[in-house]
Amino acid sequence: xxxxxxxxxxxxxxxxxxxxxxxxxxxxxxxxxxxxxxxxxxxxxxxxxxxxxxxxxxxxxxxxxxxxxxxxxxxxxxxxxxxxxxxxxxxxxxxxxxxxxxxxxxxxxxxxxxx
Numbered sequence: 001x002x003x004x005x006x007x008x009x010x011x012x013x014x015x016x017x018x019x020x021x022x023x024x025x026x027x028x029x030x031x032x033x034x035x036x037x038x039x040x041x042x043x044x045x046x047x048x049x050x051x052x053x054x055x056x057x058x059x060x061x062x063x064x065x066x067x068x069x070x071x072x073x074x075x076x077x078x079x080x081x082x083x084x085x086x087x088x089x090x091x092x093x094x095x096x097x098x099x100x101x102x103x104x105x106x107x108x109x110x111x112x113x114x115x
Contacts, residue, residue, distance in 0.1 A: 002045065006052035010059055017065050024067040024111045025060070026104065029053060031072025067111040069104065076100050 013025060030049045035042065053070060060068045073080070076096055084090040089097065 002048050002052075006048070006055065009052070010056050013056055013065075013068070014059060014063060017060070017063055021064065022066065024069070024108075025065065026069050026071060026101070027056070029070040029072055031074035031077070033074050033077055034072070067108070069108065069111075071101075071104060073097075 013027070016023065016025070035046050035049060057068055059065075079096050080093045081090055082088060082093060084093070
């Protein structure tokens with residue numbers, strides 16, 4: 001199932017690139033907290049996630065994607081209350097996430113300012 005997801009995600013990014021060839025991509029990705037635990041199944045999942053990330057990166061390079069930045073919620077996850085419906089983010093969580101994304105964008109001025 002993961003392999004199908006990875007291929008679909010790669011196709012999605014390529015399709016977006018074809019629609020907006022000058023776009024830079026900020027992609028939510030699996031973090032350490034998303035892949036926790038130990039054992040052979042967890043190790044295999046981590047390897048598949050790393051391979052999928054590499055495949056997306058290489059596909060981007062081959063097709064002229066300006067930039068692909070993979071981000072995880074690991075750095076802000078502990079700050080999120082997720083007290084919205086069905087444990088989704090609440091308004092405060094959305095503000096934390098928005099500020100975090102702004103910091104990522106501001107940290108790469110040459111990529112995100114259209115140059």
